[in-house]
Amino acid sequence: MMKRILPHPALSAMLLVVWLLMANRVSVGGIVLGALLALVLPKFTEPFWPDRPRVRFGRALLGYLVIVLYDIVVANFHVARLILFRRNRDLRSRWLVIPVDLTTPEAITVLAATISLTPGTVSADVSADGGYLLVHALDAPDPEAEIARIKTRYEAPLRRIFA
Structure with a gap:
Protein backbone atom coordinates (compact mmCIF):
# COMPACT_ATOMS: atom_id res chain seq x y z
CA MET A 1 0.00 0.00 0.00
CA TRP A 49 12.37 4.19 -13.41
CA PRO A 50 12.18 0.44 -14.13
CA ASP A 51 15.42 -0.36 -12.32
CA ARG A 52 15.35 1.96 -9.37
CA PRO A 53 18.79 2.33 -7.78
CA ARG A 54 19.24 0.94 -4.31
CA VAL A 55 20.69 3.69 -2.18
CA ARG A 56 21.79 3.09 1.39
CA PHE A 57 20.82 6.07 3.48
CA GLY A 58 22.70 6.27 6.71
CA ARG A 59 26.25 6.48 7.96
CA ALA A 60 27.88 5.83 4.57
CA LEU A 61 25.91 8.58 2.82
CA LEU A 62 26.41 11.04 5.66
CA GLY A 63 30.15 10.33 5.70
CA TYR A 64 30.31 10.84 1.93
CA LEU A 65 28.53 14.19 2.18
CA VAL A 66 30.93 15.34 4.91
CA ILE A 67 33.95 14.35 2.80
CA VAL A 68 32.59 16.11 -0.29
CA LEU A 69 31.72 19.31 1.58
CA TYR A 70 35.13 19.34 3.25
CA ASP A 71 36.88 18.80 -0.08
CA ILE A 72 34.88 21.61 -1.72
CA VAL A 73 35.92 24.09 0.98
CA VAL A 74 39.58 23.02 0.92
CA ALA A 75 39.69 23.01 -2.90
CA ASN A 76 38.29 26.55 -3.00
CA PHE A 77 41.23 27.80 -0.96
CA HIS A 78 43.68 25.70 -2.99
CA VAL A 79 42.40 27.07 -6.32
CA ALA A 80 42.39 30.63 -4.97
CA ARG A 81 46.01 30.21 -3.90
CA LEU A 82 46.91 28.80 -7.32
CA ILE A 83 45.26 31.69 -9.14
CA LEU A 84 46.60 34.43 -6.89
CA PHE A 85 50.17 33.28 -6.32
CA ARG A 86 51.18 31.16 -9.32
CA ARG A 87 51.80 32.07 -12.88
CA ASN A 88 49.84 30.26 -15.57
CA ARG A 89 52.93 28.55 -16.93
CA ASP A 90 53.54 26.97 -13.51
CA LEU A 91 50.18 25.19 -13.51
CA ARG A 92 50.33 21.51 -14.38
CA SER A 93 46.88 20.98 -15.83
CA ARG A 94 46.19 17.47 -17.04
CA TRP A 95 43.53 15.30 -18.61
CA LEU A 96 42.95 12.26 -16.44
CA VAL A 97 41.33 9.04 -17.61
CA ILE A 98 39.82 7.45 -14.53
CA PRO A 99 38.70 3.81 -14.68
CA VAL A 100 35.32 3.48 -12.98
CA ASP A 101 34.30 0.36 -11.08
CA LEU A 102 30.77 1.61 -10.36
CA THR A 103 28.04 -0.23 -12.24
CA THR A 104 24.86 1.84 -11.98
CA PRO A 105 24.39 4.99 -14.07
CA GLU A 106 23.19 6.87 -11.00
CA ALA A 107 26.39 6.13 -9.07
CA ILE A 108 28.55 7.14 -12.06
CA THR A 109 26.55 10.37 -12.37
CA VAL A 110 27.06 11.15 -8.69
CA LEU A 111 30.81 10.52 -9.06
CA ALA A 112 31.04 12.78 -12.12
CA ALA A 113 29.00 15.49 -10.38
CA THR A 114 31.15 15.27 -7.25
CA ILE A 115 34.30 15.72 -9.30
CA SER A 116 32.79 18.72 -11.09
CA LEU A 117 31.60 20.27 -7.82
CA THR A 118 35.11 20.22 -6.42
CA PRO A 119 36.94 23.35 -7.64
CA GLY A 120 39.97 22.61 -9.78
CA THR A 121 38.51 19.52 -11.45
CA VAL A 122 35.74 18.98 -13.96
CA SER A 123 34.27 15.81 -15.45
CA ALA A 124 34.30 16.22 -19.21
CA ASP A 125 33.04 12.89 -20.52
CA VAL A 126 31.91 9.40 -19.60
CA SER A 127 32.82 6.54 -21.91
CA ALA A 128 29.93 4.86 -23.73
CA ASP A 129 30.21 1.75 -21.55
CA GLY A 130 30.50 3.80 -18.34
CA GLY A 131 33.92 2.32 -17.61
CA TYR A 132 35.97 5.53 -17.75
CA LEU A 133 35.63 9.18 -16.82
CA LEU A 134 37.58 11.91 -18.59
CA VAL A 135 38.47 14.56 -16.03
CA HIS A 136 40.37 17.81 -16.40
CA ALA A 137 42.45 18.85 -13.41
CA LEU A 138 43.69 22.43 -13.08
CA ASP A 139 46.85 21.42 -11.26
CA ALA A 140 47.88 17.77 -11.06
CA PRO A 141 51.63 17.33 -10.65
CA ASP A 142 51.15 13.57 -10.15
CA PRO A 143 48.25 12.32 -12.32
CA GLU A 144 48.38 8.78 -10.88
CA ALA A 145 48.09 10.11 -7.33
CA GLU A 146 45.14 12.29 -8.35
CA ILE A 147 43.38 9.29 -9.94
CA ALA A 148 44.04 7.19 -6.81
CA ARG A 149 42.70 10.00 -4.60
CA ILE A 150 39.46 10.23 -6.59
CA LYS A 151 39.00 6.46 -6.52
CA THR A 152 39.60 6.09 -2.78
CA ARG A 153 37.96 9.31 -1.61
CA TYR A 154 34.85 9.32 -3.81
CA GLU A 155 34.39 6.06 -5.69
CA ALA A 156 34.92 3.65 -2.78
CA PRO A 157 32.21 5.26 -0.59
CA LEU A 158 29.85 5.40 -3.57
CA ARG A 159 30.23 1.64 -4.04
CA ARG A 160 28.97 1.20 -0.46
CA ILE A 161 26.13 3.72 -0.92
CA PHE A 162 24.91 2.27 -4.23
CA ALA A 163 25.24 -1.37 -3.22
Whole structure:
Protein backbone atom coordinates (compact mmCIF):
# COMPACT_ATOMS: atom_id res chain seq x y z
CA MET A 1 0.00 0.00 0.00
CA MET A 2 2.72 2.49 0.98
CA LYS A 3 4.73 1.69 -2.17
CA ARG A 4 1.70 2.63 -4.31
CA ILE A 5 1.39 6.01 -2.60
CA LEU A 6 5.14 6.74 -2.42
CA PRO A 7 6.89 4.80 -5.20
CA HIS A 8 10.12 6.79 -4.64
CA PRO A 9 10.20 8.10 -1.05
CA ALA A 10 13.65 9.69 -1.38
CA LEU A 11 12.60 11.53 -4.54
CA SER A 12 9.43 12.72 -2.84
CA ALA A 13 11.39 14.04 0.14
CA MET A 14 13.88 15.76 -2.14
CA LEU A 15 11.10 17.36 -4.20
CA LEU A 16 9.46 18.72 -1.06
CA VAL A 17 12.75 20.16 0.23
CA VAL A 18 13.63 21.69 -3.15
CA TRP A 19 10.16 23.19 -3.44
CA LEU A 20 10.47 24.83 -0.02
CA LEU A 21 13.97 26.09 -0.86
CA MET A 22 12.72 27.60 -4.11
CA ALA A 23 9.80 29.24 -2.30
CA ASN A 24 12.41 30.76 0.06
CA ARG A 25 10.05 30.52 3.03
CA VAL A 26 8.08 27.94 4.91
CA SER A 27 4.33 28.40 4.95
CA VAL A 28 1.35 26.09 5.26
CA GLY A 29 0.41 26.66 1.61
CA GLY A 30 3.98 26.02 0.48
CA ILE A 31 4.18 22.79 2.45
CA VAL A 32 0.81 21.60 1.11
CA LEU A 33 1.69 22.42 -2.51
CA GLY A 34 5.18 20.93 -2.10
CA ALA A 35 3.73 17.76 -0.56
CA LEU A 36 1.21 17.50 -3.38
CA LEU A 37 4.00 17.79 -5.98
CA ALA A 38 6.12 15.34 -3.99
CA LEU A 39 3.31 12.78 -4.16
CA VAL A 40 2.17 13.33 -7.76
CA LEU A 41 5.43 13.77 -9.70
CA PRO A 42 7.06 10.47 -8.64
CA LYS A 43 3.83 8.65 -9.46
CA PHE A 44 3.82 10.05 -13.01
CA THR A 45 7.54 9.37 -13.53
CA GLU A 46 7.43 5.83 -12.10
CA PRO A 47 7.32 4.15 -15.56
CA PHE A 48 10.64 5.83 -16.40
CA TRP A 49 12.37 4.19 -13.41
CA PRO A 50 12.18 0.44 -14.13
CA ASP A 51 15.42 -0.36 -12.32
CA ARG A 52 15.35 1.96 -9.37
CA PRO A 53 18.79 2.33 -7.78
CA ARG A 54 19.24 0.94 -4.31
CA VAL A 55 20.69 3.69 -2.18
CA ARG A 56 21.79 3.09 1.39
CA PHE A 57 20.82 6.07 3.48
CA GLY A 58 22.70 6.27 6.71
CA ARG A 59 26.25 6.48 7.96
CA ALA A 60 27.88 5.83 4.57
CA LEU A 61 25.91 8.58 2.82
CA LEU A 62 26.41 11.04 5.66
CA GLY A 63 30.15 10.33 5.70
CA TYR A 64 30.31 10.84 1.93
CA LEU A 65 28.53 14.19 2.18
CA VAL A 66 30.93 15.34 4.91
CA ILE A 67 33.95 14.35 2.80
CA VAL A 68 32.59 16.11 -0.29
CA LEU A 69 31.72 19.31 1.58
CA TYR A 70 35.13 19.34 3.25
CA ASP A 71 36.88 18.80 -0.08
CA ILE A 72 34.88 21.61 -1.72
CA VAL A 73 35.92 24.09 0.98
CA VAL A 74 39.58 23.02 0.92
CA ALA A 75 39.69 23.01 -2.90
CA ASN A 76 38.29 26.55 -3.00
CA PHE A 77 41.23 27.80 -0.96
CA HIS A 78 43.68 25.70 -2.99
CA VAL A 79 42.40 27.07 -6.32
CA ALA A 80 42.39 30.63 -4.97
CA ARG A 81 46.01 30.21 -3.90
CA LEU A 82 46.91 28.80 -7.32
CA ILE A 83 45.26 31.69 -9.14
CA LEU A 84 46.60 34.43 -6.89
CA PHE A 85 50.17 33.28 -6.32
CA ARG A 86 51.18 31.16 -9.32
CA ARG A 87 51.80 32.07 -12.88
CA ASN A 88 49.84 30.26 -15.57
CA ARG A 89 52.93 28.55 -16.93
CA ASP A 90 53.54 26.97 -13.51
CA LEU A 91 50.18 25.19 -13.51
CA ARG A 92 50.33 21.51 -14.38
CA SER A 93 46.88 20.98 -15.83
CA ARG A 94 46.19 17.47 -17.04
CA TRP A 95 43.53 15.30 -18.61
CA LEU A 96 42.95 12.26 -16.44
CA VAL A 97 41.33 9.04 -17.61
CA ILE A 98 39.82 7.45 -14.53
CA PRO A 99 38.70 3.81 -14.68
CA VAL A 100 35.32 3.48 -12.98
CA ASP A 101 34.30 0.36 -11.08
CA LEU A 102 30.77 1.61 -10.36
CA THR A 103 28.04 -0.23 -12.24
CA THR A 104 24.86 1.84 -11.98
CA PRO A 105 24.39 4.99 -14.07
CA GLU A 106 23.19 6.87 -11.00
CA ALA A 107 26.39 6.13 -9.07
CA ILE A 108 28.55 7.14 -12.06
CA THR A 109 26.55 10.37 -12.37
CA VAL A 110 27.06 11.15 -8.69
CA LEU A 111 30.81 10.52 -9.06
CA ALA A 112 31.04 12.78 -12.12
CA ALA A 113 29.00 15.49 -10.38
CA THR A 114 31.15 15.27 -7.25
CA ILE A 115 34.30 15.72 -9.30
CA SER A 116 32.79 18.72 -11.09
CA LEU A 117 31.60 20.27 -7.82
CA THR A 118 35.11 20.22 -6.42
CA PRO A 119 36.94 23.35 -7.64
CA GLY A 120 39.97 22.61 -9.78
CA THR A 121 38.51 19.52 -11.45
CA VAL A 122 35.74 18.98 -13.96
CA SER A 123 34.27 15.81 -15.45
CA ALA A 124 34.30 16.22 -19.21
CA ASP A 125 33.04 12.89 -20.52
CA VAL A 126 31.91 9.40 -19.60
CA SER A 127 32.82 6.54 -21.91
CA ALA A 128 29.93 4.86 -23.73
CA ASP A 129 30.21 1.75 -21.55
CA GLY A 130 30.50 3.80 -18.34
CA GLY A 131 33.92 2.32 -17.61
CA TYR A 132 35.97 5.53 -17.75
CA LEU A 133 35.63 9.18 -16.82
CA LEU A 134 37.58 11.91 -18.59
CA VAL A 135 38.47 14.56 -16.03
CA HIS A 136 40.37 17.81 -16.40
CA ALA A 137 42.45 18.85 -13.41
CA LEU A 138 43.69 22.43 -13.08
CA ASP A 139 46.85 21.42 -11.26
CA ALA A 140 47.88 17.77 -11.06
CA PRO A 141 51.63 17.33 -10.65
CA ASP A 142 51.15 13.57 -10.15
CA PRO A 143 48.25 12.32 -12.32
CA GLU A 144 48.38 8.78 -10.88
CA ALA A 145 48.09 10.11 -7.33
CA GLU A 146 45.14 12.29 -8.35
CA ILE A 147 43.38 9.29 -9.94
CA ALA A 148 44.04 7.19 -6.81
CA ARG A 149 42.70 10.00 -4.60
CA ILE A 150 39.46 10.23 -6.59
CA LYS A 151 39.00 6.46 -6.52
CA THR A 152 39.60 6.09 -2.78
CA ARG A 153 37.96 9.31 -1.61
CA TYR A 154 34.85 9.32 -3.81
CA GLU A 155 34.39 6.06 -5.69
CA ALA A 156 34.92 3.65 -2.78
CA PRO A 157 32.21 5.26 -0.59
CA LEU A 158 29.85 5.40 -3.57
CA ARG A 159 30.23 1.64 -4.04
CA ARG A 160 28.97 1.20 -0.46
CA ILE A 161 26.13 3.72 -0.92
CA PHE A 162 24.91 2.27 -4.23
CA ALA A 163 25.24 -1.37 -3.22
